Amino acid sequence: MALSYIPPIRDMQFVLHEMYGAVDALAQLPPYAELDRDTFNAVLEEAGKFAAEVVAPTNAVGDLQGCTLDVASHSVKTPDGFKEAYRQYIEAGWPALAADPAYGGQGLPFVLNQSCYEMLNSANQAWTMYPGLSHGAYEALHAHGSDALKQRYLPKLTSGEWTGTMCLTEPHCGTDLGLLRTKAEPQADGSYRITGNKIFISAGEHDLAENIVHLVLARLPDAPAGSKGISLFVVSKFRLNDDGSLGERNPVFCTGLEHKMGIHGNATAQLAFDGAIGHLVGEPHRGLAAMFVMMNGARLGVGNQSLGLTEIAFQNALAYAKERLQMRSLSGPKAPEQPADPIIVHPDVRHQLLAAKAWAEGGRMLGSYCGLLLDQARSHPDEAARVAAAAQLALLTPVVKAFLTDNGLAATIGCQQVFGGHGYIHETGMEQLVRDARINLIYEGTNAVQALDLLGRKVMGDQGKALTQFGKTIAGWAADYAREPKMAEFLLPLQDLGERLTELTQAIAAKAQRNPEEIGVAAVDYLRVVGHLSFGWLWARAAQVAQAAIAAGSTDPFYSAKLETARFYFARLLPEVETAFRRLQANSASLMKTSHALA
Template identity: 55%
Template sequence: MTLYSAPVDDMRFALYDLLGADTALAALPGGQALNRELIDAVLGEAARFNEQVLAPLNQVGDTEGCHYDKASQTVTTPAGFKEAYAQYVDGGWAGLTAPETYGGQGLPETIGAAVKEMIDSANLAWGTYPLLSQGAVDALKMHGTEEQRRRYLVPIVEGRWTGSMCLTEPQAGSDLGLLKTRAEPADDGSYRISGTKIFITAGEHDFAENIVHLVLARLPDAPAGSRGISMFIVPKFKLGADGSLGQRNTVAAGAIEHKMGLKGSATCVMNFDAAEGYLIGAPHKGLMAMFTMMNAARLAVGIQGLSLIERAYQNSLAYCRERLQMRALSGAVATDKAADPIIVHPDVRRMLLTQRAFAEGGRALVLYAALQADIEERSTDQAERERAGQLLGFLIPICKGLLTEAAVECTYHALQTYGGHGYIAEHGIEQFARDARITTLYEGTTQIQALDLLGRKVMQLKGAGLRLFLEEIAGFCQQHASNESLAAFVGPLAVHAKTWSELTQELGARTTKNPDELGAAAVDYLFYAGYIALGYFWARAVVALPDSGLAPDAARDKRDTARFYFARILPRVHTHLAAMQSGLDALPDVH
């Protein structure tokens, strides 16, 4: 079984020393009670639950998988999953960040992001179930009526019910304009939903007594394309007037998928046969509600990538310290042993440092993004809210795209450090490599994230979020320009930020002439942006070290990792820059 120890100390460093999130959150309305003591208590209890309850079930879920019963059209989750969910609910975790008005604890999303990382590191497959419930909470909170919130949101917050997002169809993946599921109005004001959805995470399971499906469908008078999509609440069990469970609705799982990874997560084909549903928001405006869920889910999937990097790193580091193979090229290190531990070899350290650099830099990135979400939602200063919203929108595709691709890279490195032992199931490391692969695909592929970043967040929105982020980097570099001890970080960062701005203008001009230039550059642009963003947070980490209170060894390790990042990973931007400058001409037609 693989190891997991929640990185609470590094989370505290990122939250308090690097980002000052405790002070920022306490200054927001409703944050007066937030202090380090409270946050530490939440992180400590979350660490205990995830280390002791969820982590031991990770390999169990992968080995056993979910079970589908065709006769009853029900799904049974792996041994221990249901019981772990009951403990999760009893601990109050289901409503951690939900509004107190609806029975939640009302804690900030920043704290929720740290807890989510622990959940996903401990057991990513299990973590998909509460993730989908959170999506339903977000959509109902933003777009539902008060009656809908009371009837459907409150039981989800309590953990008695769960949620699902039913978007994808066999012919309509990322192109929702091709969606065919129908919604026919009924005489009582409800609707009858008919169609088939695929790849529905947590569409059917045994965790809770009811599942609230949020379903995209078309009304009879819907215009063509994505402008004609509406969103509906379709509960697994219908509700009585008093909110009690009634008869089974005509929605059921037709099958579950057999997958490369995440085998403990039920991925369902869902069939709706004139199922009773209720409209959320205005007719034909379902995309607004969908994007509320999708934006939160994309940040959450970025956290999934981070979580896999962290756990893979912990296990590969432990293995490399113990595994004896050959001698160091410079001479024997462990002279009392038959061979040296493989951590003495430079390229093994490269693989370990790559994982550490993405884990700790990525953690700062996602917590910074989550902090913007809290400011956007809670601040009473309209200008501050708009700024936070623009930054968050800009950073979400970077978080999702970069960190999930980094998870594929880092789980590969972790497996590689094990050699042949990593390829077999006994050590459990190959599971992380398989689980990581889906994160680059669901909630929008890396290519979709890249098009969203460059096409919408930069070009269509005239770079509002980009300008704010570059201004922040420029201000940081100017503030520390005279500090010679930071020159190796601040100098390169300032140059990269300036080039980033110039490159964006160049791409804008080329895209105006030929829109395909955007598609040719988008993925490289996402990586380019992501590497510079992580460079910014690593530079901030170095600045924060002297006053952090970290132990000398921990502070040394962070500074060493920052130097490694700037020397070995940040220079990747040059390759991506060259690829973008080669333009569309370097991508000829394929015959």
């Protein structure tokens, strides 16, 4: 019994068209003024077919085979089928979907690209990380590269002929990049020789493409200590000739592959830079700011990875629960013609399934909302609108990364539980989803780091302005439906949560003035509360759209299902905030004054 996958096109269309009016919203942005719904839907349909028919069949074999390093040549072979799937990917033009037409791209919006990537992540996260990281390298060079670097690298990254990586982590430092030691020595011709070691480099070496473009953080000889002394360099696997063709091998080699819990099909490489020729991207000592273009996009992408895994886990657990017979319903037989009832009649099974469904559909709403914000922040003709969209996106980016990945792991474990013992063995594919999902809580800064970013930088750092504006956005929407009796079950708890979050934020700020540790103590629970505020608002919006459709005469069970899932979320998932509030009220001494307990 292998995993099956049906692209959730109908739900994507509900979110993008019925909830957000994405095509009309994008029409206000000059690059997308001509985009129509038919084009939008056609891209989703074709991406779904590609994910399900071409990429999904590589998932199980990729997990089983993993990647293989030839130590003598420093070359890596990817699992069977990966290279052929990637060849079809670039031949179909998928890498160019949201890239700049100036470099061969199709110029479609980020939010549409993210929807396509969700389906690829469901099909095979390990495979999807190869083109996903390439798009991140493209974004960093597009934002900060010189014209000469853009002309040399972006067309090939856009076409997918070359792939990209981000090289940050070193053996002695992860998130604290101020500790990195990789050196960059200036050369007479304006290039630099990069020397150092990087670890945990996803897609760092492979056989899918003819060249790999590494974005590398390193220090110049005159660099100040700490994060203010980091510069960004582009280092090609092969040096480029004057005409742009590939020349001699650059001395950057894969010295090892990590033996990982999951995502076996992606080559997580140890890379040694032994005087490799590179070129400066952006300004000296400003590399971290330039790399954050890639890192912030990657945070949205990692949330999207867990969304994809949540969706496929739910689909397979639901199908299994409808077929697997086990015991009788507590209220009497539901399938009297069978020797036992299907397990979907049992309360805990239903809870696991509905939780996964609510996390997946809520994650799709939040991810798509942030995708639209990114498109608006880049392309809105009004500067004030661009600034407002960017501020809200910055606030929500750590929420997308941490909340969706926390929920994704919980959902894949819950769906594995639905399978019982069959979920623990390899053949069903469910245990792979759990293993693959686990890394997403660690990638791009652990979820605790995301929580610190949210509370310390995004909320306290601007005195709560962005959070207040987000609250006003929610309150303004809620006011439009306050007189609708059927919306009370959603709006009242949402309003209550918003008011309590405001009080909580003020209380944490007051405590943090006396003891800065309070930020760290509160951060993880605080992010969960903000995540639920976001999901609560979006599930209320989904419920409103569904109710309106039903009131207009629709008999499509899709809308009834949406309402039922919204009610489940408000009744059984949202109450998690009560535990978070209780913990946030506790004295920090119970955590920080524990020298004997942790001796």
